[in-house]
Amino acid sequence: MTNTLIFIWAVVLMLAFSSVAALVWAVASGQLGEFQKGATCIFDDDEPIGEMTDNFPASHSKSSESTT
Amino acid sequence: MNTPSQAKGPQHNFDTMDVSVRADIDRSCREVVLLWYASSVFWLLLGSVLALVASIKLHTPGFLAGSEWLTFGRVRPAHLNTMIYGWASMSGMGTLLWLMARLCKLPLPWREGLMIAGLYWNGMVAIGTWQILIGNGTSIEWLEFPWWISIPLGATFLVVIALSIKMLRERREKHLYVSQWYLFGSTIWFPFLYIGATILIHSPAAVGVAKGTANWWFAHNVLGLWLTPIGLASAYYFIPKVLGRPIHSYYLSIIGFWTLALFYNWAGTHHLIGGPLPAWLVTVGTVGSMMMFVPVITVAVNHHLTMVGNFSKLRVSPTLRFIVFGAMSYTAVSVQGSLTALRTVNETGHFTHYTIAHAHLGVYSFFTMIAFGSMYYVMPRLVEREWISSRLIKVHFWCCAIGILMYWVGLSIGGWLQGTWMNNPDIPFMDIVRRMIPYLWSRSIAGTLMTIGHFAFGILVWKMLRREGGWLVDPTLFVSRKEAAAEASMLKAISDAGVDE
Numbered sequence: 001m002t003n004t005l006i007f008i009w010a011v012v013l014m015l016a017f018s019s020v021a022a023l024v025w026a027v028a029s030g031q032l033g034e035f036q037k038g039a040t041c042i043f044d045d046d047e048p049i050g051e052m053t054d055n056f057p058a059s060h061s062k063s064s065e066s067t068t
Numbered sequence: 069m070n071t072p073s074q075a076k077g078p079q080h081n082f083d084t085m086d087v088s089v090r091a092d093i094d095r096s097c098r099e100v101v102l103l104w105y106a107s108s109v110f111w112l113l114l115g116s117v118l119a120l121v122a123s124i125k126l127h128t129p130g131f132l133a134g135s136e137w138l139t140f141g142r143v144r145p146a147h148l149n150t151m152i153y154g155w156a157s158m159s160g161m162g163t164l165l166w167l168m169a170r171l172c173k174l175p176l177p178w179r180e181g182l183m184i185a186g187l188y189w190n191g192m193v194a195i196g197t198w199q200i201l202i203g204n205g206t207s208i209e210w211l212e213f214p215w216w217i218s219i220p221l222g223a224t225f226l227v228v229i230a231l232s233i234k235m236l237r238e239r240r241e242k243h244l245y246v247s248q249w250y251l252f253g254s255t256i257w258f259p260f261l262y263i264g265a266t267i268l269i270h271s272p273a274a275v276g277v278a279k280g281t282a283n284w285w286f287a288h289n290v291l292g293l294w295l296t297p298i299g300l301a302s303a304y305y306f307i308p309k310v311l312g313r314p315i316h317s318y319y320l321s322i323i324g325f326w327t328l329a330l331f332y333n334w335a336g337t338h339h340l341i342g343g344p345l346p347a348w349l350v351t352v353g354t355v356g357s358m359m360m361f362v363p364v365i366t367v368a369v370n371h372h373l374t375m376v377g378n379f380s381k382l383r384v385s386p387t388l389r390f391i392v393f394g395a396m397s398y399t400a401v402s403v404q405g406s407l408t409a410l411r412t413v414n415e416t417g418h419f420t421h422y423t424i425a426h427a428h429l430g431v432y433s434f435f436t437m438i439a440f441g442s443m444y445y446v447m448p449r450l451v452e453r454e455w456i457s458s459r460l461i462k463v464h465f466w467c468c469a470i471g472i473l474m475y476w477v478g479l480s481i482g483g484w485l486q487g488t489w490m491n492n493p494d495i496p497f498m499d500i501v502r503r504m505i506p507y508l509w510s511r512s513i514a515g516t517l518m519t520i521g522h523f524a525f526g527i528l529v530w531k532m533l534r535r536e537g538g539w540l541v542d543p544t545l546f547v548s549r550k551e552a553a554a555e556a557s558m559l560k561a562i563s564d565a566g567v568d569e
Contacts, residue, residue: 003273008282011264012333015257015293019329022252031244032322039318041243042171042309046086051312054385054445056458057537 089173096175097166098450100182102533104162105443107190109529111154114197116519118147123515127508137201145212146200152210152290153221154193156431158186159439160298161228164251166446167305168232171248172239178231185224192221208269208279210287215270222266225259232256246321250301253329258294261286277345281337288336291430296332296398299438300324300367303395306445307374310388311381316373324366331359338409342418350411357409364402371395386461390441393469397433404429416491421507422483425476432518433472440464440525447529453537460524467521475514482507 026032043049122144124131132138169176176182196213199205205212213221232255244252265286268274274282308315315321334356337349375392382389404426407413417423444461448454455461482504489500531537 002278005278005281007264007268008278008285011260011268012285015260015333016330018256018260019326022329023326026244034243035318035322038243038245038322039308039314041241041245042305043312043314044086044090046090047309047312049312049314052310052381052385053312054310054387056384056386056461057448057454057456 090170093169093173093175094166094449096179097169100176100179100186101162101166101446102450103183103186104158104165105447106529106533107186108155108158108162108439109526111150111158111193112522113526115147115150115155116515116522118143118150120512120515120519122147123508123512127505127512136203142201142203142205145205145207145209146197148210149200149212150193150197151431153189153196153213156295156435156439158189159443160254160295160435161186163302163439163442163446164255164298166450167247167301168235168251171241171245171251171305172235173241174235174238177234177238178227181227182231185227189221189224192217192224196221206270208283210290211266211269211283215266218266218270222259222263225255225262228255229259245305246315246318246325247301247305249322249325250297250304253325254294254297254301257297257333258290261289261293277343280340280343281345281349284339285336288339289333291435292328292332292335295431295435296328299394299398299435300328302438302442303367303371303391303398306387306391306442307371307395310385310391310445311374311378313374313378316370320366320370324363324370327359327366328363331356331363335360335409338414341409341411341414354409354411357406360402360406364399364406367395368399386455386458386465387441387445389465390437390444393465394434394436394438394441397429397437401426401429401434416484416487418487420483420487420490421479421504421511422487425479425483428472428479429476433476437468437472440468443529447532448537448540451532451535451537452540453532453535454540455528456531456537457528460528464521464524464528467517467524471514471517471521474517475511478507478510478514482510 040049047053121132121138122140125133125140125143136142165176165182192213196217199214199217200212204214206214211218232252236252265282268282269279269286304315304321335353337345337353338357339353341350341354343350371392382392408417408423408426417426444455486500486504489495489503490497
């Protein structure tokens with residue numbers, strides 16, 4: 001086995017180790033415990049579940065005029 | 069100019085907390101993300117032109133044959149590197165920074181540093197591309213920049229690692245949304261990969277088989293550990309966010325992340341099937357590729373079940389349209405990739421145009437389409453103006469969508485036939501070359517279509533940066549969401565009735 005292959009394996013194992021370490025941290029710190037809260041954390045009172053936040057722009061210049 | 073949105077101001081409106089927090093975070097990202105985005109679009113356009121030159125040369129070899137700068141062996145790697153390090157990485161960085169700020173609920177830190185990093189990155193990609201074109205490329209696929217460009221380019225990632233650790237520690241939202249897992253994954257793994265591979269490949273010790281192994285371990289993981297996590301993070305954020313509907317199964321999304329984290333890194337050696345590697349090393353790559361079915365199926369099921377019942381909304385949202393196209397392509401490219409990693413399939417597909425089709429299905433149909441979708445969502449919120457024309461957005465979408473489908477179908481069929489014929493010793497090689505010409509034409513036509521789409525996008529971005537669109541009322545929300553929604557649906561009804569624009 002050449003030095004290069006040893007280096008590759010070292011980097012591969014380091015990458016794999018970083019994944020395992022992150023998984024251990026996630027379990028220990030309760031990141032994997034609240035799935036429902038997790039799924040909804042990107043919404044808030046202002047952009048709640050049930051409302052779209054993107055459309056084609058055709059109507060926007062009109063709507064900005066009409067709301068003022 | 070005194071405008072409605074400035075006059076009202078976000079601070080004293082209803083729902084003030086969420087709106088103003090979000091608006092502050094968007095503003096903190098403005099200059100930095102726009103710089104990375106605008107640069108990425110420049111590289112996209114340059115890369116498209118280089119791609120077309122390379123593609124035309126394959127069926128019309130006399131094209132631009134007088135210029136040594138534009139010979140195939142230079143123009144193709146120049147295309148690849150401007151697209152990966154210019155377009156994909158820079159647009160990915162823009163989206164990554166914006167998503168990290170938004171999901172950590174933190175204003176973007178180190179803005180000046182990130183601006184300088186953006187300019188520096190542009191400079192490195194420019195010098196690297198120039199070096200490839202004057203004939204100083206390394207001929208190591210995906211790492212064609214000379215080593216004295218690769219290493220300073222890779223150094224930028226140290227800033228990115230430090231930044232993501234800082235944001236992770238200081239975040240105000242304690243729960244890490246699934247997109248953040250992917251983003252932190254990409255920022256922490258890819259620098260390892262890039263710096264590791266650069267040092268390895270350019271060290272004098274790297275020769276022969278070891279060099280090839282390092283090369284393909286790296287090249288495959290650029291897609292797997294850099295572009296894929298950013299693309300999936302975007303899909304996991306934007307699909308639910310645009311629809312206003314939480315991801316179907318959050319549990320599955322987390323499983324998908326962890327299985328990707330554990331399996332993707334192993335898959336690279338499937339590129340060397342049939343090569344002079346130890347058989348076990350190739351088998352590791354094949355097994356890793358097959359294991360990728362687990363994250364791919366979880367992501368596919370999850371995105372599909374989130375979308376179910378909402379496919380009609382693809383008509384009203386540009387972001388959703390591009391991102392759903394990209395997410396579906398992710399399933400397609402991954403299933404195809406896992407199957408291609410089988411030795412029996414590889415026997416025919418390897419070293420043919422089939423592989424080129426597959427690579428574009430990944431980087432273009434999946435990643436690039438998602439990057440477009442993300443930019444359609446993010447840029448108006450940064451500039452606080454609307455896109456100038458929905459017609460141009462539609463031109464962009466259809467040119468790219470039809471273009472990439474045509475590209476993939478043409479080269480997959482052509483490449484497969486090419487592989488079958490090349491495995492048959494009775495067919496002279498030159499006959500196969502001639503039989504490929506129609507398929508190569510289909511690629512040039514498809515590429516032209518995509519380039520037209522990119523120029524439409526370039527115009528949209530240019531107008532956006534010049535703030536020529538109407539004032540934005542919707543996303544940063546200076547009017548009530550309910551008003552805006554009612555307004556939008558009313559106007560949509562009018563436009564559906566035929567009063568277009």
